[in-house]
Amino acid sequence: MDILKTVVNYVLNLGSAVFVPLIMFILALIAGLKFKKSIMAALTLGVAFSGMTLVVNYMTDAIAPAGKAMSKAFHLSLNAVDMGWPGVAAITWTYKAAFLFFPLLLIINFLMLSFKLTKTLNVDMWNVWNKIFTYVVVLYFTHSSIMGFIVASIQIVLELKSGDMFHRHIEDLTGMPGVTVPHFVTLFAVILQPLNRLMDFIPIFNKPFDAEALQKRIGILGDNTVMGAIIGVLLGFGAGYSVSGSLNLAVQAATAMTLFPMISKLFMKALQPIADAMSGFMQKHFSGREVYIGLDWPILAGRSELWVTVIILVPVMLIFAMILPHNTVLPFAGIINLSFVVAALLITGANLLRMIVLGLITTPVFLYGGTFFAPVITNLAKQTGAVKVHAGQQLSWSTFEGPDFRMFFGEAFAGKWWAIAAAIIWLLVFVWLYHDQTHIPLPSQRYGAPAVAGNAASAVAAETDSSAEEDTSDSTNLDNIDGLDFGSTSKKSPGKDAEKTSLDDIDGLDFSDVNKNHKKS
Template sequence: MTILKDVVNYILNLGGPVFVPLIMLILGLVAGLKFKKSIVAALTLGVAFSGMTLVVNYMMDAISPAAKAMSKLFHLSLNAIDAGWTGVAAITWSYKSAFLFFPLLLAINFVMLTFNWTKTLNVDMWNVWNKIFTYVVVLYFTHNAFFGFLVAGFQIIFELKAGDMWHRHIEDLTGMPGVTVPHFITLFAVILQPLNKLLDFIPIMNKPFDADALQKRIGVWGDNTVMGALIGVLLGFGAGYSISGSLNLAIKAATAMTLFPMISKLFMTALQPIADAMSGFMQKHFKGREVYIGLDWPILAGRNELWVTVIILVPIMLVFAMILPHNTVLPFAGIINLSFVNAALLLTGANLLRMITLGIITTPIFLYGATYFAPVITNLAKTTGTVKVHAGQQLSWSTFEGPDFRLFFAQAFNGKWWAIALALLWTLGFIWLYRDQNRIKLPSQRYGILKPATAAAAPAASDTNDTADDVDLNDLSGLDFSDAKASNESKKSASPKSNVADDVDLNDLGGLDFSHTSHEKRGDKRE
């Protein structure tokens, strides 16, 4: 046990930007990628992770003080301190049994890959802490360690299956082949799914509202840099900053929004050769099998819809913290709601309007989840001795990950009948989500195509192709073309030197009966 613990701690001390590239280097070499290309790809991946971490921290360091200033303006005084995900993760890693969850994850992943129950190979070892924390939550309510390991195992299975279903959406949104995000935060899509389906009935929600579409609609105001600056300056004024302070925040937000897509391209550069090598390896040795490499959520951070949404939700979360009865958590370190936005990005296909709407609706879930689980986090902090909590105070996390899953399954194993029912309902919801995401159109195809006003009358090439695809010679079965033929022949005799194109006349089809033409095939192609 001591050796295993030492090995795990050594791996953790390497950090994600070192450990994940090492794993990818090994995978590239095993898949037959040349050593030089494997080294370059692995190093580029490490640079991408480090760069994304730098910019994410830069963004959060810029926004968090503004959020704190805004909370003072709202006169918020609540007794649960928001440690954010970094604080809770640090406390969780200090738990005495943390090292046991590495072999648990590897064993479940190996078994599921062996029996073809998943296509996801999860190399995101850092986020094992999520499983550890789930164990701690279940143990707190049930006082049964076996139940804790069991629910953590369920979580691993759900995450791997989520990785399978998100793969094609992630490739469409980011351009990165062969990768996925088997992260616990994406499972919040189970709660978002029915709400997102209800939004289908609102016409404006079915329009394209990703960053590119927005730029086409509103011009320069939809540009990533301009949009970041605008949101930054508004947030600064909302926090009571001076003009210079607001402008500084605007530049910082614009900087982050500009750099995110640039760093995202590094992920694509690094992952493309490894993905190609893995694909060739699988086709050679395991025909018909695919394997997706499971990575952490920052590979999605190049989508600016993600950052626009979380910044807009900052003041909304503070308002909810002020007005929600029985809420005890003051949002601060965790106010950037990454626990919501990644699931929303993937589920809606980066539809900004849907993401913001879903964020407003579900923000109370996170605040009440943070309030409910504050005693668990406080107890964990006291048990590990990593953080000193003063008398009369609690420690929490305002955007608590997976409050739905952890509440339902922890209390279900605690024997609560309502929780058993909700855990079963949640599982059925995941099955519905899984099936829906495997057959729904890709994000780039899901919403209507925005056309420039000057070219509105001209059909797009894709529209022409779609029309051609709908043509079936069987549709003309039974039609009488004798009159058309006679008419055409008379024209040919009248002007023998005419072009073939000149021979075509729509009047030749006059009087024909198209009532038997089949439209079913066309209908089948629409989702």
Template sequence: METLQTVVNYILNDLGAAVFVPALMLIIALCMKMKFSEAFISALTLGIAFTGMSLLINYMMGSMGDAAASMAKQTGINLPAVDGGWPGMASISWAWPYAFLLFPLTIGINILMLIFNQTKTLNVDMWNVWNKIFTAVMVSYISGNVLWGFVAASIQIILELKAGDIFGPEVEQLTGIPGVTVPHFITLIAVILHPIDELLKKIPFFNKPMDADSLKEKIGIFGENSVMGAIIGFLLGLAGAYGIAGSLQLAVQAATAMTLFPMISKLFSQALSPISEAISEFMRKRFSGKEVYIGLDWPILAGRNELWVAVIITIPVLLVMAIILPGNKVLPFAGIINLSFVVGALLLTNANLGRMIFHGVVSAPIFLYGATYFAPYITRLANETGAAEVSSGKMISWSTFEGPDFRYLLSTAFSGNILSIVLFVGWLGLFYWLVKSRNKYNETLKAAE
């Protein structure tokens, strides 16, 4: 067990995603009979793409996040739960004593589902195993049973792979990269947003094309990535009390990020297209054309500027909600850039910016109340593992808590709450509806090719 834990920690903490994922893709490419030189170049380019996108996301999160945090301070509200964001949750999750067991569990379930044709997704995004660990910890604490924690994590793994299957064609369309998908827990917010989205489609305003390209045609220069970024950055700077000079600097920083995101995203296509073609050819020859998606982390979608426009526009909404919602105990800070809704909304709406922003508004209370509910348990994990020091009278949480609906229902259902069991069955019904709806949509994509 100690050896396994050492290996897992080395892969995830020492190597990191920018080394581990390309190395894994190199092995896969060679198994698919690619020439070593071609496979090596593709894998190295993938590492460059991950590194470049990581730098750019950190740059965006830093500049925009600091401005949003400054805006939060202007409220003068003091809430007891400190927002540690997803990095804080990831670090304390890996400190859980049973964390390393989720690594082989994730791989094992994926392999079994591939063998028995229950998924088309091969998930190589091992960094986000921490998300399954976090679920296991929360369910274990609330139910009082570690075994239920592992059962809950297993359910999450299966649902993520299924989500990877149904969103694969949309990921291909949005990124231009064949044979990839995003089997990330972050996409499962689409389960509860889907019924709302179906209603929005019936409203003429929300049913018109509203992606970045459509906006450029309608509003000219104001639809340009750089101009949209500059306007949003400047307004956010003013709201954060940066003054004119600071706001102009933030405008240029936002414009820079919005311009560079699509450029960096092209490296993913350059790296993955040859590997995807090799996998497709291998499967066609040996498995009667069996289709396989390579599951990667969500940053392969970060080149879509609709994602960043929607998430920045909804920052003030999240802050206002935090102030006015009764019973909320979390002030958005480190997690104020709400990626937890926007990735699922991007895929669900086919990059319709109007519907994405609407989903960000209506889902804000769900995230804040989820963060409030789980704050005592997150604080307990931090204190027990020594991963963070939380002073008496304070708590640590995550304002844009991923999957608050799923984690709350599973945690309370495994505690024997009958209502939660019924609601979780209903949640699975909504998931089934989403699957059927996306499969129908995917058929229209195939017919249009």
């Protein structure tokens, strides 16, 4: 057992930026991709993860102080300290049974793939901490380790099925083939599902409202960089910053909004050759069976709708923290609500208007979730000794991941009848969501918006192949076709309405400007 613990801890200590590319490198070699291309793809993936982490942290470090300043302006004084997900994850990793969940995830994933119950191969092992924390929550309510392992196993199964149902939407939104996001945050789509379906009956929500459509409507104001600057400066003024402070925040937000889509192209560049190799491997050895590689949510971070939504929701969360009765959480470290926005992006197909409205409606769910689970997080911190807790103080997380799932299933396994009913309803809505997401049109087709995936994939393919090609432009050099045999071209005659050009039509025209560098024959 100690050997297993040592091995698991060593692997996980590598971090996602090293561990995930390492796994992808091995998979690429198994799939038959050449060693050089496998190395380049894996390294590029590591660079993409590291780059995205840097920019996410950059964005958070810029926005969080503004949120804190705004909370002071609102005179908020609440006793539950918001640690955000990094703080909760750090405490969770110190739990004595944490190392057992790594093999648990592998075993369940292997069995489901073997029996064709999923198409998702989850290599995002670092986020196993989510399963550990669910175990801790259930243990807190039930005092039973067995119950904790059962609910954590249910979560793993649901995450894999979530990866299956969102795969085609992720490819459409990002242009990345063969990948998906089996992350716990996607399961909040169960709560969003009824609300999102109600919006189907309201005309304004059924128009294209992604970043591209927005830019077409409002021009430069819809540009990523400009949107970031506008939101940043407004947030700065709202936080009571000076003009210079607000302008600095505007530039910081604009920087992040500009870099996100740039880094997302690195994900596509890394994953395209691996996905192609995996597709060929499955076609050859497993009769074309599909397998999706499960990665962390940052592969979606190139969508500007995600960041516009979370920044807009910052003051909204602070206002709710001030007015909601019985709320004890002061938003700070977790004020960027990634627990909501990933599911919202996927279920709405990047419809920005729907995402913002859903965020307005569901923000109280997270604050009350943080309040409800504050004793659990505080107790875990005391048990592990990872964080010192002062008298009268509680630790929490203002954008607590999966408050619905953990509350319903934790209390259900503790024998609470209302929670049992809620858990059953939750599972039924998940089945409804799964059916919907596997049948509804893709995001690029849902609201009459132009396709994203094809354009992105084409861009990446062109970039990948560009190392062996020269500059390509719309014009064609005559030297490139000189001496070629066109005898095999189609000999079909043009239709009746086809325009014909006679030699008389061009007789006397001046062609002196055409291809001056072409040698005379």
